[in-house]
Amino acid sequence: MPSISDTQNIEIWEKAKTVFLPFTPIKLVELFQGRKSEIQRVTDSLNTPGRHVVLFGDRGVGKTSLANLTSFYANWDDGDIFEHSCLSTDSFRTIFDSVFGETGKGLLCRESFVEQVAKCGSSNFSLVKGKRDRLEPVAEFQVDPTSVFETLQDLKVLIILDEFDRVTSDDAKLAIAEMVKKLSDTEADSKLLIVGVARTIVDLIGMHPSAVRAFEQVEMARMEEKEIEEILLSGFKRVGIRIPILLVEKVASLADGYPHFAHLLGLKLVEAALNRLMNKESQDLTVTREDYGPAIAAAILGSMYSLKDAYIRGTETPGVKTQMYRLVLEGIAIQSDVEVPLQRILDYINELGRTKEIKAQNISTHLGMLVNPEKRNVLERPRTGFYRFQDPMLRAYVRMQIAEMKLAETPQYRQMEFKFT
DSSP: OOSSOHHHHHHHHHHHHHHOOSSSOOOOGGGOOOOHHHHHHHHHHHTSTTOEEEEEEOTTSSHHHHHHTHHHHTTOOGGGEEEEEOOTTOOHHHHHHHHHHHHHGGGGEEEEEEEOOOBOTTSSSBOOOSSOOOEEEEEEEOOSHHHHHHHHHTOOOEEEEESGGGOOOHHHHHHHHHHHHHHHHTTOSOEEEEEEEOSSHHHHHOSOHHHHHHEEEEEEOOOOHHHHHHHHHHHHHHHTOBOOHHHHHHHHHHHTTOHHHHHHHHHHHHHHHHHHHTSOSSOOSBOOHHHHHHHHHHHHHTSOHHHHHHHHHHHEETTEEOHHHHHHHHHHHTSSSSSEEHHHHHHHHHHTOOSSOOOHHHHHHHHHHHHOTTTTOOEEEEETTEEEESSTTHHHHHHHHHHHHHHTTOGGGTTOOOTTO
16 A cells, blocks of 8 residues: 555645745745845835835846735735736836726826817718817826926835746836936935846946836845755645755755746655655655755756756767766866856866866866857856856756766766765
């Protein structure tokens, strides 16, 4: 007999899918862990006259999740929050047309006056009377920077523009920046929260110094390992499965500060544990070391296509795996620093026990190809002699690849020690 029933298996799995959310922003405050400093800065700013917020950072760090929970943390009524997920084709008009939607269009209506012209029966021409008709008021829906500013100036609403990095129109960015400056100068109660993938605020909203001063710049950096551990411990408690602290620490190291990977690996660990429990007797509801390898393999398989594509592009040449390219990526991925000097990459490659010492000239071509945007296009050279991943999330993906090979006892990795294995 298996240690859990089919019903238990289904119940636990369904619960796990509501707790571990690697591809969906968190919408329940009880599932959101860590980020106390960022929460405080966002909420303080949204409750300070003249301050607006830009929330920026890498993919997968939880920006949208925090934005989703702003109404709770900053004590805003849901009915006063308007949201828009930006597109590359967006203009100022399309953004705010979407922001207000059908329910909010009345906020942007302005009364204007038009001359009423008499129609002559059912004919197709107009007959203007000898004297002009009176001017009649009509409501017009206007979406332009002036109309939106004048409307927001008289309201208290929070507008959240998510994925703002997708906006390519400089005119749209300029119009929004100028509108924010006016709102700030007039200390209007309405606020903007702009969210997007970027390394700096200028990367996100452009070079508008006066507008930049109106924003509280809140960077969502990678989380501390202790915060990642909180996500895992809280998640497994909610699911009702125990997990050893040593395994939690290994997963936290593997996740590399990204809640996305903590949720992905947490979900795959539950799946692996359930598969084992359905096929073995006398086992309690505990994730074990036995589940770790299958969970990593499943996480690699279930990772975002962009990461898989970057890894293949960086490590294969028309379908043939090229070992030295892979080792260069691994030498960067295992380091604690994001920007890695050439010597540390060489140290890692030589530590794998190669019979011939590898020197800088032996991998210069590989590094050049990995950096070249027209070749492999996986790495960046931020300064002379230092390298980092173009997509920061690729570090964790490469770590998972290393962990899989180590756990499979691949000879080359047998003597190596990694925190995440």
